Amino acid sequence: MGSEPRDPGTLQDDAGAAAPALWNAFANMASLAGNAVTIVRGEGCEVFDEHGRAYLDALASLWYCNVGHGRVELADAAASQMRQLAAYQTFEPFSNLPAEALARRIADMLPVPGAKIFFTPGGGSDAVDTAAKLARSYWRAVGQGSKQITIARSHAYHGMNAYGTSLGGIPANTDPFVPLVSLVEHVAWDDAPALEKMIETVGAGRVAAFFCEPVIGAGGVYPPPDGYLAAAREICRRHDVLFIADEVITGFGRTGAWLASDRFGLDPDLITTAKGLSSGYAPIGAVIASARVAEPFWRPGSAEVFRHGYTYSAHPTACAVASANLDLIEREQLVARVAELEPVLARALAPLAGHELVGEVRAGTGLLAAVEIAEDARAADPGIGPRLVAGIRERGVITRLLRGVALQVSPPFVITEAEIARIAEVFADAFDAAAGRGSRS
Numbered sequence: 001m002g003s004e005p006r007d008p009g010t011l012q013d014d015a016g017a018a019a020p021a022l023w024n025a026f027a028n029m030a031s032l033a034g035n036a037v038t039i040v041r042g043e044g045c046e047v048f049d050e051h052g053r054a055y056l057d058a059l060a061s062l063w064y065c066n067v068g069h070g071r072v073e074l075a076d077a078a079a080s081q082m083r084q085l086a087a088y089q090t091f092e093p094f095s096n097l098p099a100e101a102l103a104r105r106i107a108d109m110l111p112v113p114g115a116k117i118f119f120t121p122g123g124g125s126d127a128v129d130t131a132a133k134l135a136r137s138y139w140r141a142v143g144q145g146s147k148q149i150t151i152a153r154s155h156a157y158h159g160m161n162a163y164g165t166s167l168g169g170i171p172a173n174t175d176p177f178v179p180l181v182s183l184v185e186h187v188a189w190d191d192a193p194a195l196e197k198m199i200e201t202v203g204a205g206r207v208a209a210f211f212c213e214p215v216i217g218a219g220g221v222y223p224p225p226d227g228y229l230a231a232a233r234e235i236c237r238r239h240d241v242l243f244i245a246d247e248v249i250t251g252f253g254r255t256g257a258w259l260a261s262d263r264f265g266l267d268p269d270l271i272t273t274a275k276g277l278s279s280g281y282a283p284i285g286a287v288i289a290s291a292r293v294a295e296p297f298w299r300p301g302s303a304e305v306f307r308h309g310y311t312y313s314a315h316p317t318a319c320a321v322a323s324a325n326l327d328l329i330e331r332e333q334l335v336a337r338v339a340e341l342e343p344v345l346a347r348a349l350a351p352l353a354g355h356e357l358v359g360e361v362r363a364g365t366g367l368l369a370a371v372e373i374a375e376d377a378r379a380a381d382p383g384i385g386p387r388l389v390a391g392i393r394e395r396g397v398i399t400r401l402l403r404g405v406a407l408q409v410s411p412p413f414v415i416t417e418a419e420i421a422r423i424a425e426v427f428a429d430a431f432d433a434a435a436g437r438g439s440r441s
Protein backbone atom coordinates (compact mmCIF):
# COMPACT_ATOMS: atom_id res chain seq x y z
CA MET A 1 0.00 0.00 0.00
CA GLY A 2 3.07 2.23 0.46
CA SER A 3 2.19 5.90 0.95
CA GLU A 4 -1.45 5.62 -0.09
CA PRO A 5 -3.75 7.36 2.41
CA ARG A 6 -5.49 4.83 4.62
CA ASP A 7 -9.22 4.73 5.01
CA PRO A 8 -9.91 6.21 8.48
CA GLY A 9 -12.59 3.57 8.99
CA THR A 10 -10.05 0.76 8.87
CA LEU A 11 -7.07 2.48 10.49
CA GLN A 12 -5.08 0.19 12.72
CA ASP A 13 -2.71 1.08 15.51
CA ASP A 14 0.88 -0.22 15.64
CA ALA A 15 -0.25 -3.40 17.38
CA GLY A 16 -2.70 -4.06 14.57
CA ALA A 17 -5.81 -3.34 16.66
CA ALA A 18 -8.77 -1.76 14.87
CA ALA A 19 -8.96 2.03 15.20
CA PRO A 20 -11.69 3.29 17.51
CA ALA A 21 -14.99 4.23 15.91
CA LEU A 22 -16.35 6.23 18.87
CA TRP A 23 -16.46 9.98 18.13
CA ASN A 24 -16.18 11.77 21.49
CA ALA A 25 -18.07 14.93 22.43
CA PHE A 26 -16.08 18.19 22.32
CA ALA A 27 -12.90 16.25 21.43
CA ASN A 28 -10.19 16.70 18.83
CA MET A 29 -10.36 13.17 17.44
CA ALA A 30 -7.14 13.61 15.49
CA SER A 31 -5.21 13.65 18.76
CA LEU A 32 -7.56 11.67 21.00
CA ALA A 33 -8.11 8.55 18.90
CA GLY A 34 -6.30 5.72 20.63
CA ASN A 35 -5.65 7.79 23.79
CA ALA A 36 -9.11 7.72 25.32
CA VAL A 37 -9.50 7.20 29.06
CA THR A 38 -11.87 4.25 29.04
CA ILE A 39 -13.85 4.07 32.26
CA VAL A 40 -15.15 0.62 33.05
CA ARG A 41 -16.47 0.74 36.62
CA GLY A 42 -17.53 3.13 39.37
CA GLU A 43 -17.93 2.88 43.13
CA GLY A 44 -18.88 5.79 45.39
CA CYS A 45 -16.77 8.80 44.36
CA GLU A 46 -14.29 6.72 42.40
CA VAL A 47 -14.20 5.47 38.84
CA PHE A 48 -11.75 2.94 37.39
CA ASP A 49 -10.25 2.77 33.93
CA GLU A 50 -9.68 -0.34 31.83
CA HIS A 51 -6.18 -0.71 33.29
CA GLY A 52 -7.59 -0.79 36.83
CA ARG A 53 -6.43 2.74 37.70
CA ALA A 54 -8.68 4.51 40.23
CA TYR A 55 -9.66 8.18 39.93
CA LEU A 56 -11.47 10.37 42.44
CA ASP A 57 -14.34 11.85 40.42
CA ALA A 58 -14.32 15.55 41.36
CA LEU A 59 -16.93 16.16 38.63
CA ALA A 60 -19.61 13.61 39.54
CA SER A 61 -19.16 12.81 35.84
CA LEU A 62 -20.77 15.88 34.24
CA TRP A 63 -22.32 17.37 37.43
CA TYR A 64 -24.82 14.53 37.66
CA CYS A 65 -23.71 11.45 39.59
CA ASN A 66 -25.01 12.91 42.83
CA VAL A 67 -25.66 9.65 44.70
CA GLY A 68 -22.26 8.30 43.68
CA HIS A 69 -21.32 5.48 41.35
CA GLY A 70 -22.32 1.83 41.65
CA ARG A 71 -25.68 2.19 43.44
CA VAL A 72 -27.12 -1.25 42.90
CA GLU A 73 -30.67 -0.32 43.88
CA LEU A 74 -30.89 2.02 40.88
CA ALA A 75 -29.81 -0.82 38.59
CA ASP A 76 -32.45 -2.99 40.27
CA ALA A 77 -35.12 -0.33 39.75
CA ALA A 78 -34.28 -0.27 36.03
CA ALA A 79 -34.25 -4.06 35.73
CA SER A 80 -37.52 -4.44 37.58
CA GLN A 81 -39.29 -1.80 35.45
CA MET A 82 -37.82 -3.27 32.26
CA ARG A 83 -39.25 -6.68 33.11
CA GLN A 84 -42.68 -5.11 33.59
CA LEU A 85 -42.71 -2.51 30.80
CA ALA A 86 -39.38 -1.26 29.47
CA ALA A 87 -40.80 1.51 27.34
CA TYR A 88 -43.99 2.79 25.89
CA GLN A 89 -44.73 6.07 24.18
CA THR A 90 -46.67 8.88 25.88
CA PHE A 91 -48.03 10.68 22.83
CA GLU A 92 -51.67 11.72 23.03
CA PRO A 93 -53.62 9.40 25.38
CA PHE A 94 -50.84 7.06 26.49
CA SER A 95 -49.31 7.21 29.92
CA ASN A 96 -47.44 4.92 32.31
CA LEU A 97 -47.36 4.47 36.07
CA PRO A 98 -43.70 5.40 36.78
CA ALA A 99 -44.10 8.69 34.86
CA GLU A 100 -47.37 9.54 36.61
CA ALA A 101 -45.84 8.82 40.02
CA LEU A 102 -42.66 10.80 39.33
CA ALA A 103 -44.59 13.80 38.00
CA ARG A 104 -46.82 13.81 41.10
CA ARG A 105 -43.80 13.57 43.36
CA ILE A 106 -41.92 16.44 41.69
CA ALA A 107 -45.05 18.63 41.63
CA ASP A 108 -45.58 17.98 45.36
CA MET A 109 -41.97 18.90 46.18
CA LEU A 110 -42.56 22.46 45.01
CA PRO A 111 -44.02 25.26 47.06
CA VAL A 112 -46.13 26.22 44.00
CA PRO A 113 -49.52 24.48 43.86
CA GLY A 114 -50.66 23.16 40.49
CA ALA A 115 -47.28 22.62 38.80
CA LYS A 116 -47.25 20.28 35.78
CA ILE A 117 -44.28 18.22 34.65
CA PHE A 118 -43.18 17.56 31.05
CA PHE A 119 -40.47 14.86 30.89
CA THR A 120 -37.76 14.95 28.27
CA PRO A 121 -35.66 11.98 27.24
CA GLY A 122 -32.23 13.30 26.43
CA GLY A 123 -31.44 15.39 29.48
CA GLY A 124 -31.03 19.14 29.85
CA SER A 125 -30.80 20.20 26.21
CA ASP A 126 -34.21 18.71 25.47
CA ALA A 127 -35.60 20.37 28.60
CA VAL A 128 -34.26 23.76 27.49
CA ASP A 129 -35.73 23.43 23.99
CA THR A 130 -39.01 22.32 25.52
CA ALA A 131 -39.10 25.28 27.92
CA ALA A 132 -38.26 27.81 25.20
CA LYS A 133 -40.99 26.44 22.94
CA LEU A 134 -43.46 26.22 25.82
CA ALA A 135 -42.82 29.85 26.81
CA ARG A 136 -43.50 30.99 23.26
CA SER A 137 -46.56 28.73 22.99
CA TYR A 138 -47.88 30.10 26.28
CA TRP A 139 -47.91 33.67 24.99
CA ARG A 140 -49.64 32.61 21.77
CA ALA A 141 -52.21 30.69 23.82
CA VAL A 142 -53.03 33.74 25.93
CA GLY A 143 -53.42 35.99 22.90
CA GLN A 144 -50.05 37.77 23.16
CA GLY A 145 -48.31 36.05 20.27
CA SER A 146 -45.95 38.97 19.69
CA LYS A 147 -44.04 37.98 22.87
CA GLN A 148 -41.54 35.57 21.26
CA ILE A 149 -38.05 36.84 22.14
CA THR A 150 -36.00 34.99 24.78
CA ILE A 151 -33.17 36.65 26.68
CA ALA A 152 -30.16 34.82 28.11
CA ARG A 153 -26.88 35.76 29.79
CA SER A 154 -23.20 35.87 28.96
CA HIS A 155 -21.33 32.79 30.27
CA ALA A 156 -24.61 30.84 30.09
CA TYR A 157 -24.74 27.18 29.10
CA HIS A 158 -28.15 25.84 28.13
CA GLY A 159 -27.19 22.66 26.30
CA MET A 160 -26.32 21.84 22.74
CA ASN A 161 -29.61 21.51 20.88
CA ALA A 162 -30.31 24.34 18.46
CA TYR A 163 -32.19 26.48 21.00
CA GLY A 164 -29.71 25.84 23.80
CA THR A 165 -26.77 26.60 21.52
CA SER A 166 -28.41 29.90 20.60
CA LEU A 167 -29.19 30.83 24.20
CA GLY A 168 -25.65 29.96 25.28
CA GLY A 169 -23.28 32.75 26.22
CA ILE A 170 -19.97 30.96 25.60
CA PRO A 171 -18.69 32.18 22.22
CA ALA A 172 -16.56 29.06 21.56
CA ASN A 173 -19.77 27.01 21.55
CA THR A 174 -21.93 29.40 19.55
CA ASP A 175 -19.63 31.06 17.01
CA PRO A 176 -19.13 27.96 14.83
CA PHE A 177 -22.88 27.70 14.27
CA VAL A 178 -24.03 31.18 13.31
CA PRO A 179 -26.61 32.04 12.14
CA LEU A 180 -28.38 30.68 15.19
CA VAL A 181 -32.03 30.49 16.23
CA SER A 182 -33.45 33.98 15.84
CA LEU A 183 -35.30 36.02 18.47
CA VAL A 184 -32.64 35.45 21.12
CA GLU A 185 -30.87 38.33 22.91
CA HIS A 186 -28.05 38.33 25.45
CA VAL A 187 -27.23 40.46 28.48
CA ALA A 188 -24.28 40.52 30.88
CA TRP A 189 -24.55 37.67 33.39
CA ASP A 190 -24.25 39.89 36.49
CA ASP A 191 -26.12 43.06 35.48
CA ALA A 192 -29.81 43.22 36.37
CA PRO A 193 -30.27 46.80 35.08
CA ALA A 194 -28.92 45.58 31.71
CA LEU A 195 -31.73 43.01 31.62
CA GLU A 196 -34.31 45.71 32.22
CA LYS A 197 -32.71 47.91 29.57
CA MET A 198 -32.81 45.05 27.05
CA ILE A 199 -36.49 44.38 27.79
CA GLU A 200 -37.26 48.08 27.34
CA THR A 201 -35.17 48.32 24.16
CA VAL A 202 -36.81 45.41 22.36
CA GLY A 203 -40.15 46.15 24.02
CA ALA A 204 -41.76 44.09 26.79
CA GLY A 205 -44.55 43.29 24.35
CA ARG A 206 -42.04 41.22 22.35
CA VAL A 207 -40.23 39.39 25.16
CA ALA A 208 -41.40 35.89 26.07
CA ALA A 209 -38.88 34.80 28.67
CA PHE A 210 -35.59 35.24 30.48
CA PHE A 211 -33.38 32.13 30.86
CA CYS A 212 -31.29 32.09 33.99
CA GLU A 213 -29.00 29.53 35.64
CA PRO A 214 -29.27 30.40 39.35
CA VAL A 215 -25.60 29.45 39.65
CA ILE A 216 -23.83 29.60 36.28
CA GLY A 217 -22.22 26.18 35.79
CA ALA A 218 -20.37 25.29 32.61
CA GLY A 219 -19.54 28.96 32.03
CA GLY A 220 -17.17 28.76 34.99
CA VAL A 221 -19.25 28.32 38.20
CA TYR A 222 -20.42 31.82 39.07
CA PRO A 223 -22.67 32.05 42.14
CA PRO A 224 -25.14 34.92 41.71
CA PRO A 225 -23.88 38.32 42.84
CA ASP A 226 -25.70 39.56 45.96
CA GLY A 227 -29.19 40.72 45.06
CA TYR A 228 -28.86 39.83 41.36
CA LEU A 229 -31.44 37.03 41.23
CA ALA A 230 -34.04 38.87 43.29
CA ALA A 231 -33.63 41.94 41.08
CA ALA A 232 -33.83 39.94 37.83
CA ARG A 233 -36.90 38.08 39.09
CA GLU A 234 -38.61 41.34 40.01
CA ILE A 235 -37.78 42.92 36.62
CA CYS A 236 -39.33 39.94 34.82
CA ARG A 237 -42.44 40.14 36.97
CA ARG A 238 -42.80 43.90 36.40
CA HIS A 239 -42.49 43.54 32.61
CA ASP A 240 -44.56 40.36 32.45
CA VAL A 241 -41.66 38.28 31.11
CA LEU A 242 -41.56 34.58 32.07
CA PHE A 243 -38.66 33.71 34.36
CA ILE A 244 -37.11 30.36 33.41
CA ALA A 245 -34.70 28.90 35.95
CA ASP A 246 -32.32 26.48 34.24
CA GLU A 247 -31.67 24.09 37.10
CA VAL A 248 -30.18 21.29 35.01
CA ILE A 249 -27.13 21.35 37.29
CA THR A 250 -28.59 22.86 40.45
CA GLY A 251 -31.84 20.83 40.54
CA PHE A 252 -32.33 18.06 43.11
CA GLY A 253 -29.85 19.05 45.72
CA ARG A 254 -26.57 20.38 44.37
CA THR A 255 -26.86 23.78 46.11
CA GLY A 256 -27.94 22.25 49.44
CA ALA A 257 -31.66 22.76 48.73
CA TRP A 258 -33.89 20.59 46.53
CA LEU A 259 -33.92 23.43 44.02
CA ALA A 260 -31.72 26.52 43.82
CA SER A 261 -35.00 28.34 43.18
CA ASP A 262 -35.93 27.47 46.80
CA ARG A 263 -32.58 28.58 48.12
CA PHE A 264 -32.81 31.93 46.32
CA GLY A 265 -36.59 32.43 46.66
CA LEU A 266 -37.15 32.61 42.91
CA ASP A 267 -40.68 31.34 42.24
CA PRO A 268 -39.95 30.71 38.52
CA ASP A 269 -42.59 30.33 35.82
CA LEU A 270 -40.67 27.39 34.31
CA ILE A 271 -37.82 25.26 35.65
CA THR A 272 -35.61 23.00 33.56
CA THR A 273 -34.00 20.02 35.29
CA ALA A 274 -32.16 16.83 34.28
CA LYS A 275 -28.87 15.45 35.60
CA GLY A 276 -29.56 15.10 39.36
CA LEU A 277 -33.10 13.87 38.72
CA SER A 278 -31.72 10.39 38.02
CA SER A 279 -28.09 10.99 39.08
CA GLY A 280 -27.42 9.98 35.47
CA TYR A 281 -28.43 6.34 36.01
CA ALA A 282 -30.89 6.88 33.14
CA PRO A 283 -31.11 9.83 30.76
CA ILE A 284 -34.09 11.99 31.67
CA GLY A 285 -35.00 15.65 32.06
CA ALA A 286 -38.07 17.48 33.27
CA VAL A 287 -39.64 20.86 32.62
CA ILE A 288 -41.60 22.04 35.62
CA ALA A 289 -44.36 24.39 34.50
CA SER A 290 -46.03 26.67 37.01
CA ALA A 291 -49.81 26.68 37.20
CA ARG A 292 -49.81 29.98 35.29
CA VAL A 293 -48.00 28.54 32.27
CA ALA A 294 -49.95 25.28 32.34
CA GLU A 295 -53.36 26.90 32.70
CA PRO A 296 -54.19 27.78 29.06
CA PHE A 297 -53.39 24.21 28.00
CA TRP A 298 -55.08 22.42 30.93
CA ARG A 299 -58.16 24.63 31.47
CA PRO A 300 -61.32 22.56 30.97
CA GLY A 301 -62.60 23.14 27.45
CA SER A 302 -59.33 24.60 26.11
CA ALA A 303 -58.42 23.64 22.54
CA GLU A 304 -54.74 24.59 23.02
CA VAL A 305 -52.20 21.82 22.33
CA PHE A 306 -48.47 22.04 23.07
CA ARG A 307 -47.39 20.38 19.84
CA HIS A 308 -44.12 19.02 21.17
CA GLY A 309 -42.78 15.71 22.45
CA TYR A 310 -40.14 13.07 21.94
CA THR A 311 -40.32 9.36 21.21
CA TYR A 312 -38.86 8.68 24.64
CA SER A 313 -40.71 11.41 26.60
CA ALA A 314 -41.70 10.12 30.06
CA HIS A 315 -39.82 6.86 29.45
CA PRO A 316 -41.03 4.44 32.14
CA THR A 317 -37.64 2.89 32.90
CA ALA A 318 -35.98 6.30 33.20
CA CYS A 319 -38.85 7.51 35.41
CA ALA A 320 -38.59 4.43 37.66
CA VAL A 321 -34.85 5.00 38.04
CA ALA A 322 -35.40 8.69 38.82
CA SER A 323 -37.93 7.81 41.53
CA ALA A 324 -35.51 5.32 43.08
CA ASN A 325 -32.82 8.01 42.95
CA LEU A 326 -35.04 10.50 44.80
CA ASP A 327 -35.86 7.78 47.36
CA LEU A 328 -32.16 7.30 47.93
CA ILE A 329 -31.45 11.03 48.26
CA GLU A 330 -34.27 11.34 50.80
CA ARG A 331 -33.37 8.22 52.77
CA GLU A 332 -29.70 9.19 53.06
CA GLN A 333 -30.57 12.87 53.61
CA LEU A 334 -28.10 13.86 50.93
CA VAL A 335 -29.47 17.36 50.37
CA ALA A 336 -28.75 18.23 54.01
CA ARG A 337 -25.34 16.62 53.56
CA VAL A 338 -24.60 18.98 50.65
CA ALA A 339 -25.50 21.94 52.87
CA GLU A 340 -23.13 20.59 55.55
CA LEU A 341 -20.31 20.05 53.07
CA GLU A 342 -20.69 23.48 51.42
CA PRO A 343 -18.36 25.25 53.91
CA VAL A 344 -16.04 22.22 54.03
CA LEU A 345 -15.45 22.40 50.28
CA ALA A 346 -15.09 26.21 50.34
CA ARG A 347 -12.57 26.01 53.21
CA ALA A 348 -10.57 23.25 51.53
CA LEU A 349 -10.22 25.15 48.25
CA ALA A 350 -9.72 28.63 49.77
CA PRO A 351 -5.92 28.40 50.24
CA LEU A 352 -5.53 27.86 46.48
CA ALA A 353 -6.56 31.50 45.99
CA GLY A 354 -3.12 32.50 47.28
CA HIS A 355 -1.30 30.54 44.56
CA GLU A 356 0.46 32.67 41.93
CA LEU A 357 -1.25 30.74 39.10
CA VAL A 358 -4.76 31.03 40.56
CA GLY A 359 -6.97 33.99 39.73
CA GLU A 360 -9.97 33.20 41.89
CA VAL A 361 -11.61 30.38 43.83
CA ARG A 362 -15.40 30.37 43.48
CA ALA A 363 -17.26 28.24 46.04
CA GLY A 364 -19.99 28.60 48.63
CA THR A 365 -23.11 27.37 46.87
CA GLY A 366 -23.41 23.70 47.81
CA LEU A 367 -21.06 21.27 46.12
CA LEU A 368 -20.35 23.59 43.23
CA ALA A 369 -16.97 25.25 42.89
CA ALA A 370 -14.30 26.29 40.42
CA VAL A 371 -10.67 27.28 40.61
CA GLU A 372 -9.93 29.93 37.99
CA ILE A 373 -6.46 30.02 36.46
CA ALA A 374 -4.88 33.50 36.67
CA GLU A 375 -5.48 35.54 33.51
CA ASP A 376 -1.83 36.47 33.05
CA ALA A 377 -0.79 32.81 33.39
CA ARG A 378 -3.31 31.84 30.68
CA ALA A 379 -2.18 34.67 28.43
CA ALA A 380 1.50 33.76 28.84
CA ASP A 381 0.88 30.02 28.38
CA PRO A 382 -2.37 29.07 26.60
CA GLY A 383 -1.63 25.38 27.18
CA ILE A 384 -1.64 25.69 30.97
CA GLY A 385 -5.31 24.75 31.46
CA PRO A 386 -5.20 21.43 29.58
CA ARG A 387 -1.84 20.64 31.23
CA LEU A 388 -3.31 21.23 34.70
CA VAL A 389 -6.28 18.97 33.89
CA ALA A 390 -3.87 16.26 32.69
CA GLY A 391 -1.56 16.76 35.69
CA ILE A 392 -4.47 16.46 38.12
CA ARG A 393 -5.65 13.29 36.39
CA GLU A 394 -2.13 11.83 36.55
CA ARG A 395 -2.37 12.44 40.30
CA GLY A 396 -5.62 10.44 40.40
CA VAL A 397 -8.34 13.12 40.36
CA ILE A 398 -10.68 13.92 37.46
CA THR A 399 -11.52 17.55 36.77
CA ARG A 400 -12.00 19.53 33.56
CA LEU A 401 -11.59 23.01 32.16
CA LEU A 402 -14.65 25.28 32.03
CA ARG A 403 -14.76 27.97 29.31
CA GLY A 404 -11.00 27.58 29.00
CA VAL A 405 -10.50 29.42 32.29
CA ALA A 406 -11.48 27.46 35.39
CA LEU A 407 -11.23 23.94 36.85
CA GLN A 408 -14.53 22.35 37.85
CA VAL A 409 -15.20 20.85 41.29
CA SER A 410 -18.67 19.30 41.66
CA PRO A 411 -18.28 15.96 43.42
CA PRO A 412 -20.97 13.41 44.26
CA PHE A 413 -23.00 14.24 47.39
CA VAL A 414 -21.56 11.16 49.11
CA ILE A 415 -18.02 12.55 49.08
CA THR A 416 -16.19 12.40 52.40
CA GLU A 417 -14.32 15.29 54.02
CA ALA A 418 -11.08 13.34 53.50
CA GLU A 419 -11.82 13.05 49.76
CA ILE A 420 -12.53 16.80 49.57
CA ALA A 421 -9.18 17.44 51.25
CA ARG A 422 -7.51 15.15 48.72
CA ILE A 423 -8.98 17.10 45.78
CA ALA A 424 -7.58 20.33 47.24
CA GLU A 425 -4.14 18.75 47.86
CA VAL A 426 -3.93 17.33 44.35
CA PHE A 427 -4.94 20.66 42.83
CA ALA A 428 -2.28 22.45 44.90
CA ASP A 429 0.34 19.93 43.87
CA ALA A 430 -0.53 20.24 40.17
CA PHE A 431 -0.49 24.06 40.36
CA ASP A 432 2.92 23.89 42.07
CA ALA A 433 4.21 21.63 39.32
CA ALA A 434 2.85 24.02 36.68
CA ALA A 435 4.71 26.85 38.46
CA GLY A 436 7.91 24.81 38.21
CA ARG A 437 7.98 23.76 41.87
CA GLY A 438 8.36 20.20 43.11
CA SER A 439 5.60 18.00 44.50
CA ARG A 440 4.24 18.72 48.00
CA SER A 441 3.69 15.03 48.75
Ligand SMILES: Cc1ncc(COP(=O)(O)O)c(C=O)c1O
Pocket residue numbers: 062122123124125126128157158159160164213217218246247248249274275
Ligand atom coordinates in the same frame (compact mmCIF):
# COMPACT_ATOMS: atom_id res chain seq x y z
C1 LIG B 1 -27.52 24.65 32.91
C2 LIG B 1 -27.53 23.58 31.85
N1 LIG B 1 -28.55 23.53 31.00
C3 LIG B 1 -28.63 22.58 30.04
C4 LIG B 1 -27.64 21.63 29.92
C5 LIG B 1 -27.73 20.57 28.85
O1 LIG B 1 -27.91 19.32 29.42
P1 LIG B 1 -27.57 17.98 28.59
O2 LIG B 1 -26.11 17.98 28.34
O3 LIG B 1 -28.03 16.90 29.54
O4 LIG B 1 -28.39 17.99 27.36
C6 LIG B 1 -26.56 21.64 30.80
C7 LIG B 1 -25.48 20.64 30.69
O5 LIG B 1 -24.46 20.71 31.35
C8 LIG B 1 -26.49 22.66 31.78
O6 LIG B 1 -25.45 22.73 32.62
